[in-house]
Amino acid sequence: MQRTLLTFVDDIYEDLELWYPLLRLQEAGFGMRLAAPALKIYAGKHGYPATADLLLADARSEDFCGLLIPGGFMPDKLRRDPKVLALTREFHEQGKLVAFICHGGWIPISARILRGRKATGSLGIRDDLENAGALWVDEPVVVDGNLISSRTPRDLAPFGKAMVEFLKAKT
Numbered sequence: 001m002q003r004t005l006l007t008f009v010d011d012i013y014e015d016l017e018l019w020y021p022l023l024r025l026q027e028a029g030f031g032m033r034l035a036a037p038a039l040k041i042y043a044g045k046h047g048y049p050a051t052a053d054l055l056l057a058d059a060r061s062e063d064f065c066g067l068l069i070p071g072g073f074m075p076d077k078l079r080r081d082p083k084v085l086a087l088t089r090e091f092h093e094q095g096k097l098v099a100f101i102c103h104g105g106w107i108p109i110s111a112r113i114l115r116g117r118k119a120t121g122s123l124g125i126r127d128d129l130e131n132a133g134a135l136w137v138d139e140p141v142v143v144d145g146n147l148i149s150s151r152t153p154r155d156l157a158p159f160g161k162a163m164v165e166f167l168k169a170k171t
Contacts, residue, residue, distance in 0.1 A: 014072035015044035024160035066097025069104035
């Protein structure tokens with residue numbers, strides 16, 4: 001099985017929600033590609049740079065074992081991209097990991113994959129999650145099948161652990 005994850009990146013991503021999982025997954029033997037609209041350096045909310053190494057247009061779900069969607073303001077922009085939504089649906093339909101944290105839930109909401117599923121996220125998108133048909137749970141991490149969601153950067157440790165456990169069970 002492929003041991004590389006895809007993550008979406010664009011300006012104003014939440015720095016910790018990208019870098020903590022990336023490092024935690026690397027420690028567990030998994031790689032990560034950063035897909036974006038252009039191959040360039042993107043700045044996080046707190047100014048940390050992330051260099052995209054894959055164009056969204058060239059990303060294929062079959063090349064990856066899972067998808068990580070960090071929060072920040074980035075998901076609100078990228079959820080308008082049909083390719084981002086198609087990739088998210090493909091990962092979900094293939095039973096691969098779809099992990100999202102904080103405002104990252106905006107992308108699965110727009111991909112319409114949350115109806116009837118348990119999920120969490122930032123309190124700021126609780127209404128959005130519920131209006132999309134998700135059953136919102138106020139817990140540090142929520143695992144519902146291949147969907148793993150988390151609330152905020154303070155929950156990164158259990159979020160990272162849940163992703164690693166899911167991926168290791170699949171390999």
